[in-house]
Amino acid sequence: MQIHVVQPGQSLYSIAQGYGVTAEQIIRSNELQTPNELVVGQTIVIPITGSYYWVQPGDSLWSIARKFGISAQTLASVNRLSPSTPLQVGFRMYIPPTRRVQGEFNGYIEPRGNTVSKELEESARENAHYLTYLAPFSFQALRDGSLKEPLLNNFPEIARQNQVVLMMVITNQENDQFSDELGRILLNDMNIQNKFLDNIEATAQKYGFKDIHLDFEYLRPADREAYNAFLRKAKSRFSQQGWLLSTALAPKTSSDQKGKWYEGHDYKAHGEIVDFVVIMTYEWGYSGGPAMAVSPIGPVRDVLTYAVSEMPASKIMMGQNLYGYDWTLPFKPGTVAKAVSPQQAIQIARENNVAISYDYKAQAPFFKYTAKDGKQHEVWFEDARSIQAKFNLIKELGLRGMSYWKLGLSFPQNWALLEYNFNVVKRA
Structure with a gap:
C-alpha cells in the first residue's frame, strides 16, 4: 500500500499511471467524491503490493531498511542493488510488503437523540469487518445502581453477523457529564454496588454483551483504591460468565500525575486486574482549546511508553480519534471548535482553494483558510500519514491494538491501512 501526497499539477490519472493502477481503483480505495479536484497536500492510498520510497539526502541502504523494518540485504536484493553502491538521491526504491501482525480493534459508536440514524448504523455495518469489539456508548449508571440504556437498534445483530464482541460500555455520567459524586456512591456503598453488578449481569445476558467496559472518569482521588477493589470484585464475578472486563483510562505519564481526570486511575492495578485497557490518547487539541493536533505523536508516545512500564503491552489499546477540529481564529476561551471528519476537512480545503500542510513533529x-464571512480558520485532522505513524507505534511497542472514537466519521484511508498492517483478531 502506497501513501501518496498530491503535488501541484498532478491529476488522479497521472498518479494512477505513475503507479501502474487504474484511476477507478484509487477512487474506490479512497472513496473520492470529486476525483477531478484533488487538493495539493491531500494524501491518497494507492492499492499496490508493497510501496515505493524515494531516496533522500543522507539516506543509506541500512537506514532505509531500518525505517521499514526489513533487512538491508532484502532491500538490496529486490532492488537489484549492490550493498556497497552509494544511493542516488531521488532513486525510486521498491519496499516489499511487511508481515501483517495480529491486532484487536474497537469502535465506539454513539447514537444521539431519540433514534439511531441510518448513516450511523451503516457505518457500523460497513466497518464491523475491521473490528474485534463494537461498543455502543453508553449505559449510564444511576445513583440507585440501575442503568439507563443507550439506543442499541441493530448493533447486537451487526456484531453477531461479523464475529464481533459486543462491548457493554458503562459510564458514571449524569446529564452527559462525568460525576465524581456518582462514582463515590457506586464505589463505596456496598448495597448499591451489589445491585449495580446485578443489573450489569442481567443486562449483559439480555443483549449478549461479552465484554464489560467501565469508563469511569473524573473520580475523586480518594476513590482510587475503592475503584481497584470494585474492579477485582467485578472481574471475579464476570469471569464466571466467561466475559472480559476492560476499562478506559485517562492519558497519564506518571503514577502521581495530579488532576481529577488522572488520580483515580491506577495503571498498575488495572493492568493486573482487567483483561485490557483503552488509553484515551487524544484530545490534546480539543473543541474548547486552542488549535493544535488532536493526537500529536510525541505526547501519545510519552503516555504509551509510561503505560507499558506499568502493565503488559498486550493489555493496552491505543485510543485514536476519527475526527479533527475546525477552529475560528483568533482562539478565544469559551468558544467551541467544530468537529469534522477527515473527508470533511479535505472538502473544506478544496472549497476554499487552500493546500494542506503537514506537521512532521506532531x-x-x-491548513488555514478564510471563510466567506472574512473570519480566519485553522483545521487539524487525520490522514493516511498520521494514522500510519500510530500503526507503526502500535507495532513498535507491541500493543494489543487500537480503539476508535468514534464510528460514523468518514476516514476510508484508515480502514485500508488497517487491513494492510494487521490481521484483525476475531474473538466472537
Missing part, C-alpha cells in the same frame, strides 16, 4: 495534517 505527525498531523493541517
Whole structure:
C-alpha cells in the first residue's frame, strides 16, 4: 500500500499511471467524491503490493531498511542493488510488503437523540469487518445502581453477523457529564454496588454483551483504591460468565500525575486486574482549546511508553480519534471548535482553494483558510500519514491494538491501512 501526497499539477490519472493502477481503483480505495479536484497536500492510498520510497539526502541502504523494518540485504536484493553502491538521491526504491501482525480493534459508536440514524448504523455495518469489539456508548449508571440504556437498534445483530464482541460500555455520567459524586456512591456503598453488578449481569445476558467496559472518569482521588477493589470484585464475578472486563483510562505519564481526570486511575492495578485497557490518547487539541493536533505523536508516545512500564503491552489499546477540529481564529476561551471528519476537512480545503500542510513533529495534517464571512480558520485532522505513524507505534511497542472514537466519521484511508498492517483478531 502506497501513501501518496498530491503535488501541484498532478491529476488522479497521472498518479494512477505513475503507479501502474487504474484511476477507478484509487477512487474506490479512497472513496473520492470529486476525483477531478484533488487538493495539493491531500494524501491518497494507492492499492499496490508493497510501496515505493524515494531516496533522500543522507539516506543509506541500512537506514532505509531500518525505517521499514526489513533487512538491508532484502532491500538490496529486490532492488537489484549492490550493498556497497552509494544511493542516488531521488532513486525510486521498491519496499516489499511487511508481515501483517495480529491486532484487536474497537469502535465506539454513539447514537444521539431519540433514534439511531441510518448513516450511523451503516457505518457500523460497513466497518464491523475491521473490528474485534463494537461498543455502543453508553449505559449510564444511576445513583440507585440501575442503568439507563443507550439506543442499541441493530448493533447486537451487526456484531453477531461479523464475529464481533459486543462491548457493554458503562459510564458514571449524569446529564452527559462525568460525576465524581456518582462514582463515590457506586464505589463505596456496598448495597448499591451489589445491585449495580446485578443489573450489569442481567443486562449483559439480555443483549449478549461479552465484554464489560467501565469508563469511569473524573473520580475523586480518594476513590482510587475503592475503584481497584470494585474492579477485582467485578472481574471475579464476570469471569464466571466467561466475559472480559476492560476499562478506559485517562492519558497519564506518571503514577502521581495530579488532576481529577488522572488520580483515580491506577495503571498498575488495572493492568493486573482487567483483561485490557483503552488509553484515551487524544484530545490534546480539543473543541474548547486552542488549535493544535488532536493526537500529536510525541505526547501519545510519552503516555504509551509510561503505560507499558506499568502493565503488559498486550493489555493496552491505543485510543485514536476519527475526527479533527475546525477552529475560528483568533482562539478565544469559551468558544467551541467544530468537529469534522477527515473527508470533511479535505472538502473544506478544496472549497476554499487552500493546500494542506503537514506537521512532521506532531505527525498531523493541517491548513488555514478564510471563510466567506472574512473570519480566519485553522483545521487539524487525520490522514493516511498520521494514522500510519500510530500503526507503526502500535507495532513498535507491541500493543494489543487500537480503539476508535468514534464510528460514523468518514476516514476510508484508515480502514485500508488497517487491513494492510494487521490481521484483525476475531474473538466472537
